[in-house]
Amino acid sequence: MAPIDTRIIKSNDISKDDLMWQIEYNPQRCTLCGKCAAACTFNAIKPDVERRRKVYSEGAEPKPNVKWITEPVIKQIVRTNKNCVGCGMCAKVCPNEAIKPVYNDKHRMNVKYRAENADSPKRGGRTNLHTEGRTLDKIKIGRISQMTDPSLDAQRHTFDLLAPFGRVLPPEQLPFVVKDGELQMSQNGPKTQWIYPIIIGDMSIGALSTRMWEAVAIATAYLNEVVGLPVRMCSGEGGMPLKLLKSRYLKYMILQIASGHFGWDRIINTMPEMVEDPAGILIKIGQGAKPGDGGLLLAKKVVRHIQEIRGVPKSDLLSPPNHQGLYSIEESVQKMFLSMNSAFKFRVPVAIKVAASTTSVSVYNNLLRDPYNIVGGFFLDGIAGGTGAAHEVSLDHTGHPIVSRLRDCYLAAVHQGKQGQIPLWAAGGIGMNGTLAADAFKMICLGANGVFTGKLILQIAGCVGNDYGKCNACNTGLCPVGITTQNRTLVDRLDVDKVAENIVNYFIATNTELKKLLAPIGNSSLPVGRSDALVTVDKNVATRLEIQHVC
Amino acid sequence: MCRIGAIKSKKYFHPVKTLELMRSQQKGHDNSGFAFVMQDLGGIFEGYKDLPTLSMACTNDGMHIAEDILHSIGFVRVMQWTPDIHPDIEGLNIRPMPNYVFEVFNYPRSYKYAPLSEKEDLLVDTRLKLRKALEEADEGYVYSFWPDILTLKEIGDPRDIGTYFGLWEENSDFTAKIITAQCRQNTNYDIVRYAAHPFFLQGYTALVNGENTFYEKNKLFQQSLYKGYIGFESDSQCFLYTLHYVNKILKWPLKYFKHVITPLPYNEITGRADRDILLKIKASLAHLEINGPNTMIGVTPDGTLFTVCDSKKLRPVVVGGNDDTVIITSEVTGINEVIPDRDISCDIYPNEREMVVVDNNLNIERWHQ
Numbered sequence: 001m002a003p004i005d006t007r008i009i010k011s012n013d014i015s016k017d018d019l020m021w022q023i024e025y026n027p028q029r030c031t032l033c034g035k036c037a038a039a040c041t042f043n044a045i046k047p048d049v050e051r052r053r054k055v056y057s058e059g060a061e062p063k064p065n066v067k068w069i070t071e072p073v074i075k076q077i078v079r080t081n082k083n084c085v086g087c088g089m090c091a092k093v094c095p096n097e098a099i100k101p102v103y104n105d106k107h108r109m110n111v112k113y114r115a116e117n118a119d120s121p122k123r124g125g126r127t128n129l130h131t132e133g134r135t136l137d138k139i140k141i142g143r144i145s146q147m148t149d150p151s152l153d154a155q156r157h158t159f160d161l162l163a164p165f166g167r168v169l170p171p172e173q174l175p176f177v178v179k180d181g182e183l184q185m186s187q188n189g190p191k192t193q194w195i196y197p198i199i200i201g202d203m204s205i206g207a208l209s210t211r212m213w214e215a216v217a218i219a220t221a222y223l224n225e226v227v228g229l230p231v232r233m234c235s236g237e238g239g240m241p242l243k244l245l246k247s248r249y250l251k252y253m254i255l256q257i258a259s260g261h262f263g264w265d266r267i268i269n270t271m272p273e274m275v276e277d278p279a280g281i282l283i284k285i286g287q288g289a290k291p292g293d294g295g296l297l298l299a300k301k302v303v304r305h306i307q308e309i310r311g312v313p314k315s316d317l318l319s320p321p322n323h324q325g326l327y328s329i330e331e332s333v334q335k336m337f338l339s340m341n342s343a344f345k346f347r348v349p350v351a352i353k354v355a356a357s358t359t360s361v362s363v364y365n366n367l368l369r370d371p372y373n374i375v376g377g378f379f380l381d382g383i384a385g386g387t388g389a390a391h392e393v394s395l396d397h398t399g400h401p402i403v404s405r406l407r408d409c410y411l412a413a414v415h416q417g418k419q420g421q422i423p424l425w426a427a428g429g430i431g432m433n434g435t436l437a438a439d440a441f442k443m444i445c446l447g448a449n450g451v452f453t454g455k456l457i458l459q460i461a462g463c464v465g466n467d468y469g470k471c472n473a474c475n476t477g478l479c480p481v482g483i484t485t486q487n488r489t490l491v492d493r494l495d496v497d498k499v500a501e502n503i504v505n506y507f508i509a510t511n512t513e514l515k516k517l518l519a520p521i522g523n524s525s526l527p528v529g530r531s532d533a534l535v536t537v538d539k540n541v542a543t544r545l546e547i548q549h550v551c
Numbered sequence: 552m553c554r555i556g557a558i559k560s561k562k563y564f565h566p567v568k569t570l571e572l573m574r575s576q577q578k579g580h581d582n583s584g585f586a587f588v589m590q591d592l593g594g595i596f597e598g599y600k601d602l603p604t605l606s607m608a609c610t611n612d613g614m615h616i617a618e619d620i621l622h623s624i625g626f627v628r629v630m631q632w633t634p635d636i637h638p639d640i641e642g643l644n645i646r647p648m649p650n651y652v653f654e655v656f657n658y659p660r661s662y663k664y665a666p667l668s669e670k671e672d673l674l675v676d677t678r679l680k681l682r683k684a685l686e687e688a689d690e691g692y693v694y695s696f697w698p699d700i701l702t703l704k705e706i707g708d709p710r711d712i713g714t715y716f717g718l719w720e721e722n723s724d725f726t727a728k729i730i731t732a733q734c735r736q737n738t739n740y741d742i743v744r745y746a747a748h749p750f751f752l753q754g755y756t757a758l759v760n761g762e763n764t765f766y767e768k769n770k771l772f773q774q775s776l777y778k779g780y781i782g783f784e785s786d787s788q789c790f791l792y793t794l795h796y797v798n799k800i801l802k803w804p805l806k807y808f809k810h811v812i813t814p815l816p817y818n819e820i821t822g823r824a825d826r827d828i829l830l831k832i833k834a835s836l837a838h839l840e841i842n843g844p845n846t847m848i849g850v851t852p853d854g855t856l857f858t859v860c861d862s863k864k865l866r867p868v869v870v871g872g873n874d875d876t877v878i879i880t881s882e883v884t885g886i887n888e889v890i891p892d893r894d895i896s897c898d899i900y901p902n903e904r905e906m907v908v909v910d911n912n913l914n915i916e917r918w919h920q
Contacts, residue, residue, distance in 0.1 A: 149762035149844045150865055157863075160816040168834040171801055176828065181804050183828045192834050194817045417775030419768075420837050522764050523842045524863060525814075529768040 014116070016078050020107040020469055021086035023076035029098035032072055036090035036099050041478040041490060044084035045099075048075040074099060080109065080116045087464050087471040087480045103469060110392075120393060122296075124474025124484060125465050126289055126386045126429065126455060129396045134429070135403040135541055136439050142535030142550060145522035154512075154519035161514060161526060162230065163450040165280055166192035166349030166376040168421045173373075190373055191347050193279055196223075196231040197526060198440055198510065200503075201427055201454030202256045202282065202353070204238025205263075206297050206306045206317075207388030207474070212483045214241075215496045216457060219503035221249050229507055232279045234452070237295055237319065239263015239309040242270060251276040256353075257340070258284035259294050260319030262310040271343075280376065281340045281350040285323065285332075288381030288428040290390035291355030291399050294319030298389060300477040303486040329366040337374045351377030356400040356428060364409045368418045375422050379452065380406055382428020386455030388484055389475030402428035403446065407545050410447025410529060419529060423449035431456035432467070436506075437513030446545060447529045458483055460506050461499040553760040554580040555733045555748065556880035557848045558889065559856045559909055563593030563726035564876075568889055570713045573734045575888040576881055577709075584736035585709035586747040588756045589701040589727035591854055595632055596701070599655045602629065603674050606702040607681070608648040608744070609691020616684050617652075617693070624677055625659025634725075635717045645707030645715050648691065653701055671753060675779050692744050695751045701727070704747045709734040729850055731758050746784035750791040753779065754852025757794055759787035760881055761845035761866045765838075769793070772838035776800070790847050793839045798851060805851060807832065809906050809920050812841045813862040848879050856909040864903035870915065871898040877909045 016022055023045055037047050049070045057063050076084060084101050091100035113121050145151040167190035169175075175187045200220060205213045220233040230252075237258035244250060245267060255278045257264055286292065297306075297317040307314060326332045332352075340350045352375060354363060360380060367375045382402025387395070406426040413419040426448040430439045432455065440451045458465075462481045465471035474484035482494035518524065521533045535550040536542050542549035554576040558568055569587055573580070596604065603626075607617060621628075631654045638647070662670055678696040685691040694702035705712045713719050731749040736742045748758035763769065766786035773780045773792045777800060780792045790812070797808045814833040820826050843861025846868040850856050858868050858879045870879045871886040873893045878886045883898065899917065901907045906918040 145762075145764070149764060152863070158816065162817045164834045164837070168837075169831070171796075171835045174831050174835055176803070176831075178802065178804060181806075182825070183803060183807060185827055189831060192830065194830070414771045414775075417772070419772060420834070522762075522844070525840060525842055527765070527768075527842075528837065529771065530765065532767045 014078055014080055014112055016076065017104070017106075018108045018112050019076075019078065019083055020104055020109045021084040021101040022104050023074070023084060023090070024100055024102045025074050025076075026098045027071065027073050029096040030074065031096055031098075033095065035093040035095070036074055039089040039093045039480070041089070041480045042082050042085060042087075042473065042476070043077065044082060045074050045076050045090060048073055080113045083109070085471045085473045086469065087473070089480045120391045122389055122391050122475050123395070123472040124386070124388050124390070125395070125472035126384055126432075126467055127396050127399070128467055128469055128472070130467070134433065135401065136442050137433060138538045138541050139442050139534050139536045139547070141441065141445070141517060141521060141533055142548065143533040144520045149522045151522055152519040152524060154515040157515075157519065157524060159515050159518055159524050161197060161511070162194040163197040163526060164192045164420075164423050165195050165232070165351065166190055166423070167373050168192060168423065169373060170418065170421060188346075190376065191349055192376075193349055194230070195279065195450075196229050197444065197450030198231065198436065198507070199254065199425065199450065199452040200231065200233040200457055201452040202234035202236040202284065203388070203454050203457070204236030204256075204295075205241070205309055206238040206301060207236060207484060209479070209482055209485055209491045209494065210305060211491050211494055211496050212461060212499065215461065215494070215499035216503065217244065217249070217253070218496070218500040220252050222500060222504050223507055224252050227504060227508060229511060231507060234282055237262050237284060238306075239266055239311075241309070242266065245270040246273045246275065248276050250274060250278050253278050254280040254282050256282045256284050258319050259321070259323045260317065262312065262317065262319070265311045266309065268343075277344055277348050280348055281344070282353050282379065283336055283340065283350065284353045286353070286355030286381070287387060288355045288383055288385030288399055288402065289387035290394040291357060292321055293390060293394050294321045296389040296475070298475055298477065301486050306486060329363055333367070333370050333372065333375065338372065341374050349376030350374065351379055351425070353379035353381060356380050356382045356402050356405040358400065360400070360405050361408050361412045364422070365412050365416070367422055368413060368416055377423045377425055378409065379425045379427065380409065382426070384429025384432060385427055386458070402426050402430075403443070404544050406443060406448055407446045411546070414529075419447070420449070425450050425452055427452040427454070435513070437510045437517060440510075441514060441517045442534060445527050445530045445533050447531070449528055457503060460502050462494070553733055553735050553748070554881040554885075555731075555758045555760050555846070555848050556878065556885055557729070557731040557758070557850070557856055558876060558878050559729045559854075559913065560876040561728070561913060562875060563723070563728055564730070565721040565723075565726050566718050566730055566732070567713070567721045569730050569732035570709060570718060572878065572880055572885040572889050573709060573732055575884045577734065579882060580733070580735040582708050582734060583742070584704070584706045584747055585712040585732070585734050586704035586749060587702070587730050587732035588695070588749045588751050588850075589730050590699060590756065590850055591728035592699050592701060593726035593728065594724040595630075596655070596699075599630060600699045602655050602657060603696055603698050604700060605652060605654045605656065605696045606694045606700070607652040607691060608650065608694070608704070609652065609685060610649050612688065613685050613691030614650055614652065616688055616690060617681050620681055620684060621656065621677070624673075625661065626656040626677070628654055629657050630655040637715055637717060640714060643707070643711040643715055645705060645711050647705065647715060650691075651703070675753060679778065679781070697751070697754060700751060700754075702751055704744050706736055706742060706744065729854060729856060731756050731848060731850060733758050743784045745782050748785070748787060750785070750788050752791055752795050753799060755791060755795045755799065756850040757787070757791035757847060759790050759845055759847045760868075761843060761861070763787060763789055763841055763845060765840055765842045768838045769841065787845075790841070790845070790849070794849055796839070805855065805857070805908070806906065806918050809859055809918070811836045811839050812859070813903070813920070814840060815920065846881070854911045857906050858901055859906045860901060860903050862903050869898055869900050870907050870909075871895065872913065874913070877913050877915065879907070879909070
């Protein structure tokens, strides 16, 4: 036998050991049905053959023989792009549990990808760095009504769980006159909507598959019209279907305008045909998952219907990091807020969404002092928020945790005596442990009027990604569950009615849980700013948030 | 647990009536103190209705501090009355202060032609100044400085406090037409004299039974609304400040106080003709909501007496009376003690969505929210 030349190994070649996800395959259990390879949207596995040497013996005496056979197998493709993302579709379709992806916690993809492709890796999802525990999980609702006051009955009591969305005037500026012992309106004031304290966050058509977006819209309408929960959905920056713009369901939608202005041509042209006002306008300045960065929709997701809705050709769609022409808070108030308010004749609240930052308090302070009283909400988005596409370096290394920043903004308003005048809405990892009600409740106690959530909605719908490197391929257009893709075959994997049903069910459960949290502290309305209800065993959290430290 | 009570009469009456009213409810409170506010004064104070009366408990040094401040501002004392105390009786459960001061003053000369609002401002500023000075020196407490108002707050057993001040002996010198009272110090927390109900500010009196679970948000909002909103030694002071803010600062009719502290649920508001007003109140004054459990008794500067509950009605209150007198108190046993021969079928047990209001002719109205 000739000596093996080990120099054929090239040490800088990528190997399976470098990959984040490794396919564990058991040929003994495999029926060679091929479903796994067909199901893999990333072409990370393929049918292949292996040459096998079999030694066997026949007869009574051991007499080894050798034969070579060719065995069909499923093989992982080893490369730095289109690699296995761990979505697990192969395991899901395999009838025999013969194949599954296994996380390789010693992987070197973060080095290899950059070194091979001269490219910054991009992905969807949220930050995957877990350098600290979740602050919200360190906080408990510790002020229980015992003897001093009675706890309520969550099942039987009546609760009023609505939150204001829109500019709230200070009492002395309310347009009231006293006439015959009654208060009467002397003029109109800013419009305030009363809505459920959880908004379905801004995910665009384009980032989401059209069917997924529709499922969320269906769930929103159902929650309002059948369940009786006035939940609002934000369109995201990607426009709206014409049919929805012209329908009465528009009143449940908050229209988003971001720096790309995608979809606004159609929205403005449809205004004469609108039969209802939208629930609000959300001006997106920034996003917690990729602060300082604009929206990003890669060309492979800009299919024909997306081009039509957004009014763009097929190309990578990069929203600028800034709204062009806006250079200061004051200017944005005077230009953008005034124009958006006047577009709907001051009947529709106009709010702003920014990424949480060390500058958030300055921005909020400034808006609170806005002399026009036209900023209808301050949406603050923390680092743990999700996105459909971003550079990984942004996702993991830029941003600000939401909890302390929300608290700071609330206390800044308290300092000015203006709490509640521009409602605070917080997001960025709200519900990422699966229990949205608890997170929402704690944020409300810390000063939020409500929260918004997006990534959780995808998980309710069947997203298989997690915050530990699994899938997060929303940017690729190859979403294996049909949620963030425009590929028709993949979208067909999504049962739209089931998605809507699951979202509705989740909100019904959350509504029950909110009551279960209100009842023990003895409150029948939202405890906005009631931080005395919270305790923490973490001294630093207690000090930073000004809540009680317990042990 | 607190028990609270208020008596309003067409005739002047002595504070012993409030002792009788509250003693019969003693199983509901803990006999840790006795405090009352007298409004619309009779007896020796009847001739001084327009002049500010100072109610203060202090040491000798505290007296000097207060007199110096009042003198420097220009107030001139026109009358002083000291209760006939009995320090010689042994075994009384009371922690008395050395001096109890009830003094009537003339306004400073420079205020002779000043509008009422300026005088009212001066009285608040002066009281705050006195309070600050006495607090810093730890030499006493100033409870009220306002025309036609007397306040006494004491720590101890109400029966013994009555004995110490000679309040069990009814006389016609020390009387009023409205007296609000309660028999408990704030025993959930440190005993602080300022924490005892009733609370008083610029003609408004409030006393409350219950736990204000929205205390923190009330307090954070109120502390920047008006200079007189200070202390917050008790979570119930928030009720007084909200009453004062709605009725005195915003100048809204009294009925809107109920809409501020217990706003209707959104779905109920939207079915009403005044929905625009109520929704704006609900949003703008969200931080003045109280979420109970509470029952409050309040008095306004014009002598209107009222009671109001939290939106869940988790604390008791009853209203009863006859042609001459109306009582609002926590338990009916108190009314039975003071007005046993009334028509009990006319007693009112208010519900969570109403205010029961007694005017100066003792007409009782039930205002449905």
